[in-house]
Amino acid sequence: MMWRASHILVKDPQLATRILKELKDGEDFKILAKKYSTCPSKKKGGDLGWFGPNAMVQAFENSVRTLTVGKISKPIRTQFGLHIIKKTGQRN
Template sequence: MEWRASHILVKEKGLADQLRDRLKSGANFRDLAEEYSTCPSKSKGGDLGWFGPGKMVKAFEDAVKKMSHGSISNVVSTQFGYHIIKKTGQKD
């Protein structure tokens, strides 16, 4: 199993909550990732590419596994900060 996802990574939970609210209101994921994310993936609109089991930290991988294609996660906390994840693919 492999997944593809994009994310927005920020240091403050309050900012993550605000960005998620903006996404729920129709904001463009790519635009917010490019503007706010602290991850180098921001230059690709947050796209992390394809990854398999054990390639991402557990909380991130667990969230992606449960998501449906095209959906946006709740705020996910890891040692890197606060993520908002958009699942963009899955293959067996």
């Protein structure tokens, strides 16, 4: 199984909550990633490309596995911070 995802990485839980609200209000994920994310992927609107099992930290991968394509996660905490993840693809 392979997945494709984008994410917005932040440290502050209040900021993560605000970003989620902006997304629910219709803001564009890519624009918010470029604006807020601390990950270098922000230059690509948060796009992490295609990846398979064990390529990402476990909590991140678990979230991507359970999301349906096009859906956005609640903030997921890892050692890197808080990730808001959008699953953008899946293939066998």
